[in-house]
Amino acid sequence: MPLSPLDIHNKEFTRAFRGYAEDEVNEFLDQIIKDYELIIREKKELEEKVKQMTAQMEHYNTMEDTLQKSIVVAQEAAEEVRRNAQQEAKLIIKEAEKNADRIVNEALAKARKITIEIDALKKQSKVFRNRFKMLVEAQLDLLNADDWDHLMEYDIGLTEIQEQFKLEDEEEFLKNSTSEQEKL
Numbered sequence: 001m002p003l004s005p006l007d008i009h010n011k012e013f014t015r016a017f018r019g020y021a022e023d024e025v026n027e028f029l030d031q032i033i034k035d036y037e038l039i040i041r042e043k044k045e046l047e048e049k050v051k052q053m054t055a056q057m058e059h060y061n062t063m064e065d066t067l068q069k070s071i072v073v074a075q076e077a078a079e080e081v082r083r084n085a086q087q088e089a090k091l092i093i094k095e096a097e098k099n100a101d102r103i104v105n106e107a108l109a110k111a112r113k114i115t116i117e118i119d120a121l122k123k124q125s126k127v128f129r130n131r132f133k134m135l136v137e138a139q140l141d142l143l144n145a146d147d148w149d150h151l152m153e154y155d156i157g158l159t160e161i162q163e164q165f166k167l168e169d170e171e172e173f174l175k176n177s178t179s180e181q182e183k184l
Contacts, residue, residue, distance in 0.1 A: 005033045005040070 008029060013019075 003036075004036045008033050008036060 011029070013025070
């Protein structure tokens with residue numbers, strides 16, 4: 001068991017004839033007591049500091065373990081997010097490819113339909129052109145016929161035409177009245 005400052009203070013030495021000077025020894029012992037008390041106090045303070053630092057170190061070790069676990073969890077979560085993002089990207093690409101194929105197929109179908117319609121319109125325009133050409137040629141044949149020249153030779157006056165219409169009207173009136181009488 002270590003000595004305490006009180007043990008040093010209370011220590012009594014036996015006296016010898018030619019011993020040390022008592023005042024010097026007492027003075028030196030007092031100095032030793034002060035130094036020893038100071039060392040004990042410093043030791044207690046250091047022990048307290050060691051306890052605090054040990055507690056702090058345990059706290060930091062716990063934090064370090066928690067941080068390492070958190071980092072591992074974060075890495076796993078990041079990896080999971082990356083895998084999910086890749087899967088989602090693949091799904092989006094597949095969907096986009098399907099949509100692109102559908103759009104291309106629809107466009108091809110529309111193009112085929114338009115091509116068929118264009119061919120039909122070309123045929124119709126050829127038929128129309130041929131018919132119109134035949135009509136125009138027929139009209140030109142009529143214009144070039146001698147009948148026009150023959151018509152120009154007629155010289156009928158207005159009074160003759162009016163008399164002709166009157167005669168025709170009277171004949172028709174007579175026919176109508178005769179047929180009505182016969183019905184009766």
